[in-house]
Amino acid sequence: MVTTPAFRRLPRAVREQQMLDAAVRVFSRHGYHGASMDEIAEKAGISKPMVYAYLGTKEELFVACLHREGTRMMEAIAGAAVPDLPADERLWRGLRAFFGFVGAHRDGWAVLYRQARAERAFADELTMMRARIVEVVAGMLDHALRAEGREVAETELEVVAYALVGASESLADWLADHPDADPEKTATRMMNVAWLGAAQLLHGHTWHPGMEGM
Amino acid sequence: MVTTPAFRRLPRAVREQQMLDAAVRVFSRHGYHGASMDEIAEKAGISKPMVYAYLGTKEELFVACLHREGTRMMEAIAGAAVPDLPADERLWRGLRAFFGFVGAHRDGWAVLYRQARAERAFADELTMMRARIVEVVAGMLDHALRAEGREVAETELEVVAYALVGASESLADWLADHPDADPEKTATRMMNVAWLGAAQLLHGHTWHPGMEGM
DNA sequence: GCGTAACCTTACGTACGAGTAGGTATGCTC
DNA sequence: GAGCATACCTACTCGTACGTAAGGTTACGC
Numbered sequence: 001m002v003t004t005p006a007f008r009r010l011p012r013a014v015r016e017q018q019m020l021d022a023a024v025r026v027f028s029r030h031g032y033h034g035a036s037m038d039e040i041a042e043k044a045g046i047s048k049p050m051v052y053a054y055l056g057t058k059e060e061l062f063v064a065c066l067h068r069e070g071t072r073m074m075e076a077i078a079g080a081a082v083p084d085l086p087a088d089e090r091l092w093r094g095l096r097a098f099f100g101f102v103g104a105h106r107d108g109w110a111v112l113y114r115q116a117r118a119e120r121a122f123a124d125e126l127t128m129m130r131a132r133i134v135e136v137v138a139g140m141l142d143h144a145l146r147a148e149g150r151e152v153a154e155t156e157l158e159v160v161a162y163a164l165v166g167a168s169e170s171l172a173d174w175l176a177d178h179p180d181a182d183p184e185k186t187a188t189r190m191m192n193v194a195w196l197g198a199a200q201l202l203h204g205h206t207w208h209p210g211m212e213g214m
Numbered sequence: 215m216v217t218t219p220a221f222r223r224l225p226r227a228v229r230e231q232q233m234l235d236a237a238v239r240v241f242s243r244h245g246y247h248g249a250s251m252d253e254i255a256e257k258a259g260i261s262k263p264m265v266y267a268y269l270g271t272k273e274e275l276f277v278a279c280l281h282r283e284g285t286r287m288m289e290a291i292a293g294a295a296v297p298d299l300p301a302d303e304r305l306w307r308g309l310r311a312f313f314g315f316v317g318a319h320r321d322g323w324a325v326l327y328r329q330a331r332a333e334r335a336f337a338d339e340l341t342m343m344r345a346r347i348v349e350v351v352a353g354m355l356d357h358a359l360r361a362e363g364r365e366v367a368e369t370e371l372e373v374v375a376y377a378l379v380g381a382s383e384s385l386a387d388w389l390a391d392h393p394d395a396d397p398e399k400t401a402t403r404m405m406n407v408a409w410l411g412a413a414q415l416l417h418g419h420t421w422h423p424g425m426e427g428m
Numbered sequence: 429g430c431g432t433a434a435c436c437t438t439a440c441g442t443a444c445g446a447g448t449a450g451g452t453a454t455g456c457t458c
Numbered sequence: 459g460a461g462c463a464t465a466c467c468t469a470c471t472c473g474t475a476c477g478t479a480a481g482g483t484t485a486c487g488c
Contacts, residue, residue, distance in 0.1 A: 009484060036476085049479095050436065163385050164381070166381045167377040223465055252446095263448075264466065
């Protein structure tokens with residue numbers, strides 16, 4: 001008696017994606033520690049040893065999730081913020097893509113990101129990803145500055161870029177916690193804070209202690 | 215034979231503080247889950263049942279840490295940002311106090327910010343604390359706006375405030391990871407981004423889609 | 429049609445860490 | 459200096475979940 005098995009065998013590449021899908025869902029629901037490999041396997045419709053065979057330990061699995069989702073996000077942003085455009089146009093498109101992505105993956109990306117920050121083991125991975133974005137933003141600012149004949153120390157630039165990226169991350173977090181919020185509007189608000197502040201810097205205005213009330 | 219005991223008995227209040235000190239250190243080093251009650255007890259120079267007797271379960275212990283560090287931070291900020299000063303002066307003093315606190319209590323900050331965010335169980339506590347800060351910042355902006363006869367929707371204000379708070383948190387995170395960085399300088403940089411951007415808003419300049427390159 | 433390799437499973441070892449039972453010493457009060 | 463409350467300890471239970479050993483099943487090459 002040959003019963004057609006409910007779930008056919010599938011090639012490795014397909015299963016891996018199913019596992020990653022399940023892992024992202026479970027990790028984002030229960031957190032890194034709260035998630036169990038058993039549940040991930042179950043949600044992926046597969047047994048636990050397969051997960052270990054394909055994606056390795058829990059830690060490696062989480063890194064794989066982080067990597068896939070992070071790459072997707074980077075691609076979404078890179079695809080939108082094409083070079084050879086004015087800096088503000090690029091920034092705007094980049095922000096819109098970023099918030100669009102986060103808005104579309106509320107359960108996935110934002111939560112995964114939050115988890116990664118808490119664990120020392122993933123700090124490096126995270127730092128590298130953020131560094132790439134900060135570099136891009138700093139590059140935009142630098143480009144715009146040079147176009148106006150100004151120049152700013154690299155560290156200075158980096159810290160400002162870091163602040164802008166941080167503000168975006170926080171708004172992304174806020175977005176993830178407010179399901180009915182509009183990503184587009186959020187991006188506009190971020191653009192207001194970022195660009196108006198940056199524009200001031202571009203025009204040589206800086207604030208320093210002792211000039212309060214001016 | 216009466217050997218003087220190496221560690222004398224201490225009143226409850228003192229031991230509780232020692233336990234909290236140890237807990238903050240351990241939590242910030244290994245994360246909420248990575249930390250073990252045994253290690254916390256050991257670092258506090260006491261045995262585990264005492265921790266349970268005084269501060270309760272692991273979760274309650276963490277909340278106690280969160281509460282103490284959070285209160286300290288709030289007090290540091292509130293003590294600096296006195297009312298009845300111009301908005302920018304208040305913002306500057308608040309920022310300086312904030313970054314000063316983080317610089318001096320890097321462990322406490324790590325617990326508050328990185329660990330508490332990851333765990334759903336502590337999200338509420340965190341959200342409330344942040345909400346209080348956002349409210350204060352939004353109040354500053356609102357005050358400054360009214361002084362100039364302008365008015366902005368409350369939601370708008372809140373999101374901008376949220377972005378500024380987020381940027382500060384990120385820079386604080388950066389500060390925590392760079393032991394040789396100067397809190398004062400970091401505060402100045404944050405002030406630049408925040409206040410120059412906000413000043414633009416105050417003067418009625420806003421950015422909106424479609425005005426790129428202007 | 430048959431072997432081989434890849435796919436997939438059940439069932440387990442094991443370690444770690446939260447929380448507790450029950451007992452000992454110390455200092456304070458009268 | 460007896461009694462009592464409080465500080466404190468050693469040594470244990472027990473659940474949970476990571477990671478694995480060893481064996482069954484399907485597809486595919488030849």
